[in-house]
Amino acid sequence: MRNTYLGEFEELVLTMVGILKDEAYGNSIVIEIKTQLDRKVNLSGVHVTLYRLEDKGLVKSYMGGATNERGGRRKRYFELTSAGIKALQSIQEQRLKLWKLVPQLKFTR
């Protein structure tokens, strides 16, 4: 997955899928982003991003069981594939590596 470039929002959604684990679906991701980062995102944007990540092979989806809420409609759950986990890891490593190269930042005053 070296060549797969991830945008900022894609990376965010991918991370959220990792955080929510078995509970990752469109709406829960929207709520999680709001509670964790206090950032409002639109449902359709999350959906489209999830499908795109699926195309890239970073996540995979499966349909959940029927529920009584939401008009009896099933949820489409997402989970990380091994490629997805690797991608997250490599992003973190790259960040860390780069962070270390930054000269010690000092807060004056």
Add this chain to the structure above:
Amino acid sequence: MPQPPKTVSNLLSRLCPNYLWESIAGDLEEQFMADNQELGLGAARRRYAWNALLFIRPGILLRNKLKINNTIMITNYLKTAGRNMAKRKLFTFINAFGLSVAIAFCILIYLFVKDEQSFDKLHSNAKDIYRVEEYAWRTFQTESKDPYMQSAYLQLALAPTLKEELSEVKFATRFNGGWSQVVKYQNKIFIEDIAFTDNDFFKMFSFPVLEGNSELFLLEPKQAVVTKSIAKKYFGDESPLNKILAVDIRGEQDYEIVGVMDDPPTNSSFNFDILIPQENRLYYERNMVNWSSFNSPTFVQLHEGSSEQQLLTSLIDVRDRYMKENMERDKEEYDIPEDAIQFEYRTSNLLDIHLNPDVNWHKVSDPQYSLILGGLAILIIVIASINYISLALTTSASRRLEVGVRKSIGATQKQLIYQFSFESVALAILSMAFGVIIMILFLPTFNDFTGKGIRLDSGVWLELLGFSLAISLLVGHLAGCYPAFYLSAFKPSTVLKGGARKVKPGLAKPLVFVQFMFSSALIVSALVMYEQMNYVTTKDLGFDKEQILVVPTQYGWTDESNAAVAQMRNALQSNPDIIDVGGVSSSFNRGWSRYGYTINEENKAAYVWAVDPNYIPAIGIEIVEGRNFDLTNASDSAALIVNEALVADMGWEDPLQEHLNWREDSIGPGYKVIGVAKDYHFVSLHRNIEPMFLSMNKNDAGHLTTMLIKMRPGDISQTISEIEATYKELLQDKPFEYTFLDEDVDSQYASFEQWMKIMSLSTLFAILISGLGLFGLAGINAVNRTKEIGIRKVFGAPLLNIFVMLNKQFIWMAAIAFVIAAPLGAYLINEWWLSDFEFKIELGWKVFALTFIAGLLVTIITVTYHGFRAAQLNPAETLKYE
């Protein structure tokens, strides 16, 4: 349970791929529920709709799998369609030709309707400009059923009065167009179309001004404004400004050119070559104070924000102020009923005047024409679509294998329907290309038929292309839909194992039957129109119209004009090719005057012509009683020759003992009747022959403006050039113009002939296309009976027998279609077209017989091909398939 709004999500559910829809809808609803608790129902519903709307985005829409699949197949469909077209060139040609013709016809009619709608749109003030009109009780009884008359001609003083007195009127102008007058500049002498108008004309209307300051146009009486083409004609490349043109209106006078304008376009209700001020009109001063003379079309422009209703209210005051006395006097004199509207002003917006046939105006048209033409276009489109259907069914036999194979590979019926629709649309678009070419080729003829000047400017093309594309798609779908469903329904199991290849004609038969009904109705109409035109042009009119040259003196309503006729007669008498020269106040189809008078307290009216003694012999009018005028008899200047209709109207026993006091002379008995002319058609055959008399008195009846020159048959062009030479010698400075009397008379029916031509053209198209349809149906029939024919031949049936067997049913079909449709067509044409003629043909068996024979001939000719082909097939070939 609160419900989210469904509109947007319903749309989304269609656009969104199925496999994603459930989870998206679920998430949306979950959010809705949360929002409902947090923010209330209204906000939640709004958010739901908004969120759903945001889902309509490429990231979702492009995930539709089916679409991508179809685009891949299109290449294949295109290839198959192309191969099929190439394989059956004849059928493809028939289809494409029929559709092309239909599309061409539609485009032409679209152009026609568009042109009709575009009249006078060029004026930017159009919405504030109104024409004032007269709506009044008819004081002369006529044949018309409507007791009211409408006219655009009003009092001369009205326009200035309105501008002066009404606060809502911004500008007001009079416009009297269509005056053919002699115009002279150095050695250039022509007749031009003069219009009398006012300075406000240029402020109200947006005809582009090319030279001069339009603020100052026509403020002085001896000024003129000319069009670009007139400027070019008289002055070439020189600037026409300040040049002097001599225009002959009651004698030649000089006019200084102060401006040049663009030529008015063909879709303008105003036409002119040269504009000059109203003050130059005959009896201007006298008419300015006469509120009972109606002679000037009047246009006003309202201030912005003023309403037509306001104007109408003010016009009632104007009428009461200026016309009260006249109206009271007329009311008594003509016994106008108490509850009738005696006189009122009405108004029409400038944009409405072209399509308002109730008020007569130059180039006025009837919205009915657009409707009739539109109806014809739809008829032809339907006929052409029917063809496509029946031909598609004929050839379906060979498509069955293809359908079978496609289905067994896995094509769904939906895909096949898509494929066949695609094919018909492709053909329709191909036909469109040919249709546009046909349209371009036919446009000049069409302009000729309809009397229009439609040009294809660059601006029109885009719109036209859009329209033809829309028509093509419509026709493609209309025609393609039945065959698509029919063909795609084949079952692979039956198709692929071979066997009987029977084609069910299904809808094709009733459709072709409908085609034949349309054609029969059209043939009858066209024949009736043709017969009637033939009748009016060959009917004995009671005078001789052959070899007669109509030459205006160009002196107008003057004594010089009378003298010119006499001079010409004297000069031409020695010419052996000239039989006689008669003078008359107006020739046939060049206008008439009708006088009303009261005799024994009864209102009468008669047509009046001023003539000289040579008029009656020159055109061969028969005198049944009494004698012709005689110049040597002084009392003949107060004598009349009346027609039989007038004698009957007056109820005279011995007309030669009677006087007709048509001038309402209170002292004498009036004019003496010296002769009775046999009734002749002095107006067109649309009208009955009404009372009429001829007089020699130039003061009462008018001057001679035109000479009718009866020539001996022979070298007519030689004779005409001799007449011209004489004319040029005697009447210098006047242009020599002539027409033939028979053509003048025939041109009275020009608009009727136009419709006849349009009908013939559509009939031709209809016959052609429905012939093609029948051809297709006969093809189906022949294919279906191949085996039967084979067996019959084996048993020794003669060719002729088989031929008759195959054609019999079509002849029956044509006959039944004829019986139903022909009387209907005859009825419609009688109501709509023929009823305008007072003198008309009787609808006899002849027309019907001709239609029947024509229909039958078309039938036999079209089915013969298949009949012979099927009859000649070798039975060994056809039977071996079992």
